Amino acid sequence: MKRKWYDYLWIAELLYWVLGVCNILFAWLGMVFFCIPLLMAIVGGNKTYCNRFCGRGQLLGLLGSKFSRNAPPPRFLRSRWFRGGFLAFFMVMFGLMLRSTYMVFSGAPLRQSVTLLWTFKLPWQWAEVGMVAPWVAQFAFGFFGVMMTSTVLGLLTMVLFRPRSWCVYCPMGTMTQGICKLKQGKEDVQ
Amino acid sequence: MTLSPRLAQIGKECVACGSCLRVCPRGAIHIASGVTAQVNSDACVGCGRCAKICPADVITIVQRRAVK
């Protein structure tokens, strides 16, 4: 198949990591990876983002072609309760991240660390964040942690199972498919 | 045109990720309304590439005769 421009979006994903490590404030750019798929699902009723434009999915596919064991994942991974449960857990953690952003907004001191896998605090003292309000920086730290956590899980299940195993329980994938199902259900009723 | 003896069948728990689309040599799969993958049975040649890549492991290659 002839490659299209969007087949190279994995480069954007890589660039995101490089920029984010250079300056944590670039973590904000990740909002694009949150808003576009949701908009596509809500407005268009499709998963074109996952199917075509997701740089993370592409990167896992590419790396996985070299480093994956290519073993079928356990059945529970695709089950409704696991996917839904993981989405719920992810949302709670995201909510807590927003809460700490709000606390910094209301005067609490900024914490310069990135939390990995909701547990490990990686010191991130080199970050230059003096030019923005502390809450803007706090969100960047929190959001970068969310992105990093999902990437580590994605890489882990890529190696253990199939290249894009992350896509089975990716909260964004679960959410967009859910929205599409709801939309389809509505259309069927009409 | 003679059809292949086997073809791909998508299971209920498809997550609509689109991994299968990328590897199908016949362009026989599409994602219907962001909900599930669907196979165009006339185009599928039963090669099994999609089944090997599917991260949810929901694709089975079945005898065409068995599919109605």
Ligand code: SF4
């Ligand atoms: S499921 Fe998640 S990682 Fe996979 S393609 Fe969709 S948004 Fe990207």
Ligand code: SF4
């Ligand atoms: S690869 Fe598997 S889970 Fe993904 S769209 Fe195709 S059939 Fe569905």
Ligand code: SF4
């Ligand atoms: S079995 Fe081969 S031809 Fe049929 S849908 Fe899968 S990849 Fe395409």
